[in-house]
Amino acid sequence: MLAFVLALVIGALLIVFTTESVTSTLSYFFSKPGDFFSAAWSAVSDAYVAMFRGAVINDRGWDFRTVFTPLTETMTVATPLIIAALGVAVAFRAGLFNIGAQGQVILGATFAGYIGFTWHLPVVVHVLVALVGGLLGGAIWASIAGVLRARTGAHEVIVTIMLNYVALYLLAYLLTTRFFTQSGSNQPKSPAVGPNANLPLLLGDHFRLNAGFLVAILAAVFVWWLMTRSTWGFRFRAVGSNPNASRNAGIGVATTFIAVMAVSGALAGLAGAVQVLGTEKSLTGGIAGSLGFDAITVALLGRSKPLGIFFAGLLYAALDVGGRSMEAATGTPIDLVLVIQSLVVLFIAAPPLVRAIFRLPAPRPDAKGARA
Amino acid sequence: MLGLLALVLFGLLPAGGRETTFGLSTSSDFVHLGPVTVPSKASAVVLSVLALLAAAYAGWCVSRARRVGRWVTIVFAVLWVLAFLTWAVAGKSTSLVSLLAGSLFLAVPLAFGALGGLIGERAGVVNIAIEGQLLTGAFGAAVFASIVSNAYLGLVAAPVAGLVIGALLALFTVKYHVNQIIVGVVLNVFAVGLTSFLYSSVLKENAATLNSPPRLPTLPIPVLGDIPVIGPVLFRQTLLVYLLYVAIVVGAIALFRTRWGLRVRAVGEYPAAADTVGIDVNRTRWGNVLLGSMVAGLGGAFFTVGSVGAFSQEMTAGKGYIALAAMILGRWSPWGALGAALLFGFSDKLQQVLGVLGTAIPNQFMLMLPYVVTIFAVAGLVGRVRGPAADGVPYVKE
Numbered sequence: 001m002l003a004f005v006l007a008l009v010i011g012a013l014l015i016v017f018t019t020e021s022v023t024s025t026l027s028y029f030f031s032k033p034g035d036f037f038s039a040a041w042s043a044v045s046d047a048y049v050a051m052f053r054g055a056v057i058n059d060r061g062w063d064f065r066t067v068f069t070p071l072t073e074t075m076t077v078a079t080p081l082i083i084a085a086l087g088v089a090v091a092f093r094a095g096l097f098n099i100g101a102q103g104q105v106i107l108g109a110t111f112a113g114y115i116g117f118t119w120h121l122p123v124v125v126h127v128l129v130a131l132v133g134g135l136l137g138g139a140i141w142a143s144i145a146g147v148l149r150a151r152t153g154a155h156e157v158i159v160t161i162m163l164n165y166v167a168l169y170l171l172a173y174l175l176t177t178r179f180f181t182q183s184g185s186n187q188p189k190s191p192a193v194g195p196n197a198n199l200p201l202l203l204g205d206h207f208r209l210n211a212g213f214l215v216a217i218l219a220a221v222f223v224w225w226l227m228t229r230s231t232w233g234f235r236f237r238a239v240g241s242n243p244n245a246s247r248n249a250g251i252g253v254a255t256t257f258i259a260v261m262a263v264s265g266a267l268a269g270l271a272g273a274v275q276v277l278g279t280e281k282s283l284t285g286g287i288a289g290s291l292g293f294d295a296i297t298v299a300l301l302g303r304s305k306p307l308g309i310f311f312a313g314l315l316y317a318a319l320d321v322g323g324r325s326m327e328a329a330t331g332t333p334i335d336l337v338l339v340i341q342s343l344v345v346l347f348i349a350a351p352p353l354v355r356a357i358f359r360l361p362a363p364r365p366d367a368k369g370a371r372a
Numbered sequence: 373m374l375g376l377l378a379l380v381l382f383g384l385l386p387a388g389g390r391e392t393t394f395g396l397s398t399s400s401d402f403v404h405l406g407p408v409t410v411p412s413k414a415s416a417v418v419l420s421v422l423a424l425l426a427a428a429y430a431g432w433c434v435s436r437a438r439r440v441g442r443w444v445t446i447v448f449a450v451l452w453v454l455a456f457l458t459w460a461v462a463g464k465s466t467s468l469v470s471l472l473a474g475s476l477f478l479a480v481p482l483a484f485g486a487l488g489g490l491i492g493e494r495a496g497v498v499n500i501a502i503e504g505q506l507l508t509g510a511f512g513a514a515v516f517a518s519i520v521s522n523a524y525l526g527l528v529a530a531p532v533a534g535l536v537i538g539a540l541l542a543l544f545t546v547k548y549h550v551n552q553i554i555v556g557v558v559l560n561v562f563a564v565g566l567t568s569f570l571y572s573s574v575l576k577e578n579a580a581t582l583n584s585p586p587r588l589p590t591l592p593i594p595v596l597g598d599i600p601v602i603g604p605v606l607f608r609q610t611l612l613v614y615l616l617y618v619a620i621v622v623g624a625i626a627l628f629r630t631r632w633g634l635r636v637r638a639v640g641e642y643p644a645a646a647d648t649v650g651i652d653v654n655r656t657r658w659g660n661v662l663l664g665s666m667v668a669g670l671g672g673a674f675f676t677v678g679s680v681g682a683f684s685q686e687m688t689a690g691k692g693y694i695a696l697a698a699m700i701l702g703r704w705s706p707w708g709a710l711g712a713a714l715l716f717g718f719s720d721k722l723q724q725v726l727g728v729l730g731t732a733i734p735n736q737f738m739l740m741l742p743y744v745v746t747i748f749a750v751a752g753l754v755g756r757v758r759g760p761a762a763d764g765v766p767y768v769k770e
Contacts, residue, residue, distance in 0.1 A: 163747070170736070172739075300554055333572035335565050335569035349555070
């Protein structure tokens, strides 16, 4: 919590020193310091209030719809983030750094999208098949890195980063072929996914929130079960905490690496599927946005625990959605949000630093906050 | 490792063979210098047969359980690339000199980034934040060079800007023992956010005064620059490229031939032992991370004053990650880093050249080329490389 406040304070300082109405008061700061502080206060509070209105509850609206649109928008944006971050977290817990969520999201979206707009299946079945397609796409893509790591020792960080770019261009290429555009059009955009493959909207036509959110909750529960209740999860964690000991205990480290990457990629692919079936409805080159990279931050923010990731995803999405309305309302660039997000993670990762800043006493060694 | 090497060689081969027979019939291909014209089909076939022989030799060595010399791989790669080029350029002309000079040019930020990264990793601190250091370096160079309207002073500002990210990296990893990969990833996000924020809130409105830096002029070196082929490639470049030569040489000597280098490597391999003989582990790490970030920051200057001039958002576009791959591919040594950076620079330039020429291969696959090369390189050619033993492990004195 303190970490969040601290990040907001630094963000505020950035706003203050880049807003013209404020910096102009600095020239006569010593004769009238009050001007500076009031201008600074209004700049900062305007920006942050706009952010809150855009992300959580719009208190200026009168009807149900205006008031709650921001909140549902946040939930919609959070959906794929949470799922992809769960994937990243599974890899983290097993000691692997899956920086390639981006590529896996793209592949998942590609598979799901393709199934969505070319196959024709009955209701319910179609959605499920498309989602499974997304799972598969992501799993296959991530397995490349897993197999290479297990067979040749190629570092997964490098391989997954490279696969991100390969996936990006692969999708760009596919979108120029007839299989994907489905017509003679030169637009690098696929047709919309079939009506049976859409994830149903949860709150009626006025909100974008869809069943993907339920998928995210299910995914979180699944990851919790996998990591804490299943044999595979135990293996993942064992390899993550000490691969040598695990090998001695008879766990196949190489197979575990591949399995971890496959599960991790499958979740990222699911995120891509949800994005294309629920929110975007058709496949474009920019379908993944920066989802895969944001997912890493969310996973770190949620400390790789399913519940933590759920809330971290919501917070992250809130900052994102709020940032957009802040930009529209006060002209503060949305990039400020990136600064705040990264600072939050940094401060959360280093509790001693936050304690040093606030001059809090160090907790006793047995206290829970002592893990550094 | 040897089996894999052969596997990669043979895996690539059928492609080489098929493409050359495809090779367009009567067309010819110019190579600058005099211009040399060779019949494309014949030479492509000859080259690929030679490449095949090199690969067969490698395979024979493997079957006899002998070590395959590194030169075989290099010869094979050069032949294969030449065969590919002859096929791809068939019927048109290309300048070999500009291809090579361009490769070197594009390799500059990668080599600086990789060098900066390995300076940190040799002391045991993983530096994923190369990307961020390049980006802030590019930003710092652009802004400062614009203010003083002198490109050379931009080169002074770039390392300082890189230092900001380096200092944060050192603070969190060395002082607070936070996981180094996490900090690196987050610092990259931070650098993107910070520079983009400052760009859209300050630079955009004052582009004339803050974001229109002069560019580094090309400085031909008098005698060396006149040597055919080598001259224009190596010695008609900007100051930044010459600085790279110096940095690589100094880096290689300092790390492997001096007392300082020995200490740094000791800290990276076995910090507890280094500590026992009186080396201050964490101070060495601080020093190296800061130094490395300055080198990487200097590389960032390439993106602004070194090439296009003005700064734009996220202009490093993942080059920092490629630099990271170059560092690993170059086995954590300055010369290796330079070689790997040149490889990536070459594949990048090749993609540009072929993109302009227009070949049968879709553009998107050409764009993939540098990344696919990296995957092959990391997985196949290098195999199990071993980094500094204590890389990424925080040192807590007991």
